[in-house]
Amino acid sequence: MTAMKDRRRAVVLVAAILGVALTGRLGWWQLDRAAEKRAIQSGLEAGEKAAALPASALLEAPMPVHRRVRLRGEWLADRTVLLDNRPMNGRAGFYAVTPLRLDGRQEIVLVQRGWVGFDAQQRNRAPMLATPAGVVELEGRVAVAPTRLYQLGEAGTGTIRQNLDPAAYARETGLPILPLAVLQTVGSNADDNLPRDWPTPDLGLSKHYGYAFQWFALAALILGLYVWFQLLRPRRQHHV
Known part of the structure; x- marks a missing residue:
């Protein structure tokens, strides 16, 4: 009977460790994605402030994405x-x-x-x-x-x-x-007067932070449930 309980506890422990590890890793992955989006956002802001490139820059590699360019x-x-x-x-x-x-x-x-x-x-x-x-x-x-x-x-x-x-x-x-x-x-020197209120690119930073919070919260929940049901609750029942 004791051996069976020990095996069950071991299985629960391994499941808890894997669950916390997986959800924690997913949370960090979302934070990494947010960091990538922040880098893109910084590139957008820097590109807006930098001087406009000549058209010849479009023929070079790497492509100057997000940069201002002057065309003729x-x-x-x-x-x-x-x-x-x-x-x-x-x-x-x-x-x-x-x-x-x-x-x-x-x-x-x-x-x-x-x-x-x-x-x-x-x-x-x-x-x-x-x-x-x-x-x-x-x-x-x-x-x-x-x-x-x-x-x-x-x-x-x-x-x-x-x-x-x-x-x-x-x-x-x-x-x-x-x-x-x-x-x-x-507009050009022969402008067509078309509206150009382009929407600001939505990089979804808040989405990644929200997902990261959810994964970390799930990891904390798994850990909390393990501590309660496998450690704290048995001790309280034993003392009672």
């Missing part, structure tokens, strides 16, 4: 894509993304130019979008791709679509599009 080139207006379901300031509409051929080069970069509303009478009709002709100059923030939303299935083709991947669009059009995007922040 010509719009390829007929290749404009409208990203659907993109509200701004409480109004529904599209994000306009137009390829820009860099001045003096063959390379093309996708520029998320600004927001445009949709036609309330014909929801799926692309709105008229004024695109300045000739050489324009503008500033923006480098991103991996135009702003993305969660989607089911393929992104589709056509002027209106849910998301736009630079590499996929390069294959689709045959154009030498760089594998990145620029979110325009400063």
Whole structure:
């Protein structure tokens, strides 16, 4: 009987140790993820304060994500894509993304130019979008791709679509599009007056801290239950 109790206690002890170790490790993993997001946030803030890079920086490695960049080139207006379901300031509409051929080069970069509303009478009709002709100059923030939303299935083709991947669009059009995007922040010398109140990237720091708290709380609960049921409670019953 004593041997059986000892084996049961050993099993409970091992289970408790594994439970505390696992939940504690998951908690630390969430804190590590939060630290990674903090580093990205610091990069965003530093990129906003740093001087704007020239367009040639887009051709270098590693890609200067989150950095300000100054571009000069010509719009390829007929290749404009409208990203659907993109509200701004409480109004529904599209994000306009137009390829820009860099001045003096063959390379093309996708520029998320600004927001445009949709036609309330014909929801799926692309709105008229004024695109300045000739050489324009503008500033923006480098991103991996135009702003993305969660989607089911393929992104589709056509002027209106849910998301736009630079590499996929390069294959689709045959154009030498760089594998990145620029979110325009400063209007060009021939501005189109599109709103550009881009939302601040939500890195989910609070989510990671919340998950970490939950895992650590679970680890503490497992430890507390073990101490109570295996150590404190038997002693109290023994004294009674």
